[in-house]
Amino acid sequence: MDVSETQANGNGNAIRADKVSRHYQMGGATIRAVHEISLEVRAGEFLALLGASGSGKSTLLNLIAGLDRPTSGAILAQGRDLAGMTSEDLAKHRNRTIGIVFQSFQLLPRMTLEENVELPLRLAEVPRAERPGRVREALDRVGLAARVKHRPSELSGGEQQRAAIARALVNQPMILLADEPTGNLDSKTGDEIMHLIAGIHRPASGAGRTVIMVTHERALAEQYADRIVTLSDGAIAREERLR
Amino acid sequence: MKLGDLTELAARNLREAILRNSLTTLGIAVGVASLVALLSLGVGLQQLVNRSVARAGLFDTVSVRPRQNTPFGQPGGGRRNPRDAASDLVPPRVLDDAARKEIAALPNVLEVNPEERFTAEARLEPNTQLVMVAGMPPSSQNSGTLDGLMGSFFSGPDAEEVIVQGDMAKRLLNEGQPPASLLGKEITLRFAQRQALPPPSQQAASDPPNQAVGPDEEAMGFSIVPSEKNFRVIGVTPSSDSGGGPVGFNNAGIYLPLAVAEKLQVVQQSDLREMSRSGAADGVRYAALNVRASSPAAVAAIESSIAQMGFTSFSLIDVTRNLRTFFAIFDLFLGIFGSLALAVASLGIINTLVMAILERRREIGVLKALGAADRDVRQLFFAEAGVMGLAGGIFGVALGWAIGRAIQFATAVYLRRQGMNSPNIWSVPLWLVLGAVAFAVVVSLVSGIYPASRAAKLDPVEALRYE
Ligand SMILES: Nc1ncnc2c1ncn2[C@@H]1O[C@H](COP(=O)(O)OP(=O)(O)O)[C@@H](O)[C@H]1O
Ligand SMILES: [Mg+2]
Numbered sequence: 001m002d003v004s005e006t007q008a009n010g011n012g013n014a015i016r017a018d019k020v021s022r023h024y025q026m027g028g029a030t031i032r033a034v035h036e037i038s039l040e041v042r043a044g045e046f047l048a049l050l051g052a053s054g055s056g057k058s059t060l061l062n063l064i065a066g067l068d069r070p071t072s073g074a075i076l077a078q079g080r081d082l083a084g085m086t087s088e089d090l091a092k093h094r095n096r097t098i099g100i101v102f103q104s105f106q107l108l109p110r111m112t113l114e115e116n117v118e119l120p121l122r123l124a125e126v127p128r129a130e131r132p133g134r135v136r137e138a139l140d141r142v143g144l145a146a147r148v149k150h151r152p153s154e155l156s157g158g159e160q161q162r163a164a165i166a167r168a169l170v171n172q173p174m175i176l177l178a179d180e181p182t183g184n185l186d187s188k189t190g191d192e193i194m195h196l197i198a199g200i201h202r203p204a205s206g207a208g209r210t211v212i213m214v215t216h217e218r219a220l221a222e223q224y225a226d227r228i229v230t231l232s233d234g235a236i237a238r239e240e241r242l243r
Numbered sequence: 244m245k246l247g248d249l250t251e252l253a254a255r256n257l258r259e260a261i262l263r264n265s266l267t268t269l270g271i272a273v274g275v276a277s278l279v280a281l282l283s284l285g286v287g288l289q290q291l292v293n294r295s296v297a298r299a300g301l302f303d304t305v306s307v308r309p310r311q312n313t314p315f316g317q318p319g320g321g322r323r324n325p326r327d328a329a330s331d332l333v334p335p336r337v338l339d340d341a342a343r344k345e346i347a348a349l350p351n352v353l354e355v356n357p358e359e360r361f362t363a364e365a366r367l368e369p370n371t372q373l374v375m376v377a378g379m380p381p382s383s384q385n386s387g388t389l390d391g392l393m394g395s396f397f398s399g400p401d402a403e404e405v406i407v408q409g410d411m412a413k414r415l416l417n418e419g420q421p422p423a424s425l426l427g428k429e430i431t432l433r434f435a436q437r438q439a440l441p442p443p444s445q446q447a448a449s450d451p452p453n454q455a456v457g458p459d460e461e462a463m464g465f466s467i468v469p470s471e472k473n474f475r476v477i478g479v480t481p482s483s484d485s486g487g488g489p490v491g492f493n494n495a496g497i498y499l500p501l502a503v504a505e506k507l508q509v510v511q512q513s514d515l516r517e518m519s520r521s522g523a524a525d526g527v528r529y530a531a532l533n534v535r536a537s538s539p540a541a542v543a544a545i546e547s548s549i550a551q552m553g554f555t556s557f558s559l560i561d562v563t564r565n566l567r568t569f570f571a572i573f574d575l576f577l578g579i580f581g582s583l584a585l586a587v588a589s590l591g592i593i594n595t596l597v598m599a600i601l602e603r604r605r606e607i608g609v610l611k612a613l614g615a616a617d618r619d620v621r622q623l624f625f626a627e628a629g630v631m632g633l634a635g636g637i638f639g640v641a642l643g644w645a646i647g648r649a650i651q652f653a654t655a656v657y658l659r660r661q662g663m664n665s666p667n668i669w670s671v672p673l674w675l676v677l678g679a680v681a682f683a684v685v686v687s688l689v690s691g692i693y694p695a696s697r698a699a700k701l702d703p704v705e706a707l708r709y710e
Contacts, residue, residue: 067612067703088616095614106609106707110259122248123614167613 013076014175014210015041015064020073022059022234033059035234036073043078043174046201046211048221051231057214060231061179064212065100066090078174095123099168103180105160107152113139113163114148120171138166142196158189165196176200178213182220190220198224244619253626260599267588267595268635274588275639275683278581279675280646285577287647287669289570302539306358306557307346307532307549310335336553338529346534349548351541356380358531359504363434365497367415367425374411376432377495378504382535394426394478397500404500405430405474409482411496422479429473432497435510436470467510474499585683588635589690592628596694599627600701607698608706617699624695625688632687636680643679644671 017039024031034056041047049057062068063075066082075082077097082090094100099120107116117135126134139145142162152160161181168176178197182190201211201224215221221228222242230238244252257264336342347355359378364371383389384396389406397404407415407430412422415430499507534549534556536542542558549556600607607620651669 062704065612067707088618091611091614091616091619094612100612102612102707106605106612108606108609110255119610120613122244122252123610123619125245125248128247171614 012043012079013040014043014045014078015039015212016076017060017064018074018076020060020063020070020075022056022063022068023071032234034063034070037231037234037236038073039229039236041210041212043210044201044208046198046224046226047213048225048228049212049214049231050216050218050221050228051237053216055231056234057216057231058179059234061177061212061214064175065098065177066093067100091123095120096171097173098175098177099165099171099173101161101164101168101176101178101181103183105152105157105164105184107160107163107167109152112149112151113144113155113166116152116163117167117170120167124171126171134170138170139163141169142166156189157185158192161185161189161193162196165193165200169200173209175210175212178211180214180216182215182217194220194224244615244622249622249626250630252623253630256599256603256623256627257630260602263595263598264631267591268631268638270588270591271585271632271635271683271687272639272642274581274585274686275636275679276642276646277584278578278682279640279643279671279679280650281577281581282574282675282679283643283647283669283671284650285570285574286672286675287651287667289574290670291666291668292566292570302559303536303542304558305534305536305542305545305549307338307534308530308555308557309338310553310555334553338532338554342552342554343529343532345552346532346549349545351537352545353535353537354380354382355535356501356533357505357529358533359499359501359509360495360530361434361509363432363497363509365411365415366431366433367428370415370417372411372414372496374496375494376434376497376499376504378501379406379498380501380533389478389480391481392478393423393481394476396478398477400500400502402477402500403472403474403503404477405432406478406480406498407476408480408496408498412476412479413482422482425476425479428476430476431471431473433469433471434507435467436508437465437510438468438508439465470507472507582682585686589686592631592687592690593694595631596624596628596691597697600624600694600698603698604701604706607701608703611701611703612707620701621695621699624698625691628687628691628695629684632684633680635687636683639683640671640676640679647671 017037019036019038020034021032021036022034024033037056037060049060051057059068063070063082064077066077066085069083077093080093082093085093107113108119111119114135117138118131121131121134136145136148139148142165144159144162144166147155147159147163152163155163161184165181176197181197182193185193197211197213200209202208213221213225218228226241226243228238228240228242229236230240343355343357346352357378359376361376363374363376365374366372379397381397381400389396392406394406396406407422407425409422412425413420416422416425534545536545539560542560546556546558607615610620610623647669651667654668
């Protein structure tokens with residue numbers, strides 16, 4: 001069994017970033033949104049990315065998600081280099097390996113919860129017969145089984161974010177990425193969402209998941225994360241291991 | 244994504260912006276409708292012409308004439324039929340009774356009739372008209388040539404009766420009288436008759452050259468005298484403006500029973516030529532024979548046999564070939580005009596889809612974040628264009644059909660009010676229906692290329708930031 005296999009399956013790295021940069025050219029100036037960040041995230045770890053607004057957290061998360069490509073450096077997800085992937089493979093990586101949750105939920109407003117959650121299954125070409133069961137299961141897990149026919153606009157913010165989490169998990173990805181998942185929620189609802197994410201990271205039974213969460217609330221990070229990486233001006237300013 | 248999911252998502256996206264997409268689809272439908280309406284009119288007119296030509300039984304008729312300008316013959320005028328080139332080695336022959344019998348014996352030949360055509364002056368006091376007169380064989384009664392005939396066909400092969408073409412009837416009558424009022428009237432035909440010369444012995448006796456027979460006539464072997472004869476009008480064909488009347492190469496203003504026309508001994512155009520060629524007149528010579536074949540398919544073989552005998556032949560099969568070319572070009576033009584409307588509609592598709600991209604930026608971003616590849620996004624937009632094209636195509640064919648029906652109905656009402664029969668000028672064949680729908684889909688897909696590739700290239704990070 002080779003190294004990458006071990007990394008992919010067990011206690012190896014879920015994500016490894018190697019001197020990753022993402023620069024933007026604005027007129028004559030170069031904006032270093034992310035500059036030469038090296039980072040390792042173990043499989044099953046809960047990592048919090050902390051930092052002020054504009055410090056490069058979202059940019060780094062998008063690079064890990066494969067939504068964006070680095071200007072330089074390498075990112076390996078479960079041992080596979082994203083830079084070497086075709087855009088088709090990268091799409092598959094977004095679809096199967098990771099699940100993403102955004103601050104503003106990003107549910108499609110014209111679709112019911114059920115249909116929103118079905119989308120990743122459609123893209124993965126999961127057989128039609130299998131889909132309703134998996135959709136139901138995912139929505140059940142976030143406590144929305146009774147709301148499957150509702151549209152996002154008929155739900156509270158917390159419920160919408162839970163639906164988004166169901167959508168992120170329906171394809172059973174190994175890694176959950178969350179960009180300020182509680183940013184648009186009041187603190188009580190935010191706590192509920194964090195509780196849900198913690199349960200996904202380390203469920204009462206069954207396998208856990210790697211979680212990388214962007215937040216600017218230190219308290220949340222300290223409460224749930226195994227490790228906190230603080231960014232500043234596109235670079236790592238501090239690293240703290242909590243558990 | 245699977246095709247089923249693509250069409251499902253596409254249909255649902257189209258439903259969401261129902262008004263705009265319906266208008267775009269309607270644009271395609273109007274384009275397809277104009278294409279279908281124009282082309283079905285073209286097809287209908289073509290069928291109308293084909294029908295009337297076929298009805299007149301003209302595809303199965305071959306006209307035979309003596310060959311004139313060959314290496315063996317005397318110098319004569321006229322252009323040579325290129326078909327004769329192969330039979331150049333066959334010496335030209337006189338078109339006499341023997342030849343007529345020989346042609347009649349050819350396989351698939353139903354009948355052979357002499358072509359009797361001459362110019363005469365028709366008189367019905369106080370009007371006179373110069374008119375082309377033709378002899379008509381009894382078989383013409385059922386050939387369709389005389390569709391819509393008022394009155395009746397000749398009572399017998401030797402009846403001294405005429406059938407007058409509608410336009411000619413109008414000209415012979417006084418202003419305002421309907422053509423049918425000519426029925427039963429007597430008209431006088433004045434024509435040039437050939438008369439045999441008196442025997443040569445008599446001629447020699449009356450020494451100073453006599454007045455009646457000049458040296459030219461002597462050379463011809465007959466003399467020409469003006470003659471006239473009365474005929475009763477028994478039938479009148481519809482006039483050309485009511486879409487009827489005889490068509491084809493036997494077209495004339497007045498028709499006589501063929502046997503009667505032969506007996507009139509009218510000077511034929513070719514008489515002088517024939518005489519100068521063979522010197523003396525002995526036996527019957529025909530200027531032309533009309534051969535009727537059992538079917539149009541037999542015409543080519545008959546024509547080549549006739550060429551082998553040393554005659555020139557002509558059939559309408561050659562003419563309809565040109566007619567078909569004409570209609571192909573006519574349809575092409577109608578098609579181009581119809582396609583222009585569809586081209587305008589395709590701009591509507593491009594516009595609608597580009598607008599949809601702007602509106603659905605975030606949705607495209609979300610789809611990509613969830614794992615949609617560029618290809619999936621592109622196909623989704625293609626599917627939307629295709630569904631609009633399909634719906635527009637089907638609706639457009641129905642609309643075009645309705646427009647065609649309306650045109651047909653309006654024409655029929657108009658023609659009926661003018662007292663004419665209304666032919667079917669409009670036809671929607673299945674190939675046109677399927678072709679139009681397929682064309683609409685293809686045009687829509689082509690229109691979707693640009694919007695679809697633009698949507699596919701959308702940067703998801705940008706799209707998701709966009710609020
Ligand atoms: N497309 C872009 N063009 C130019 N600058 C950008 C672009 N995207 C992000 N940036 C810049 O990169 C920096 C990091 O942004 P971001 O990762 O969104 O920060 P965070 O999520 O930590 O608030 C910011 O200064 C931002 O203005
Ligand atoms: Mg951010």
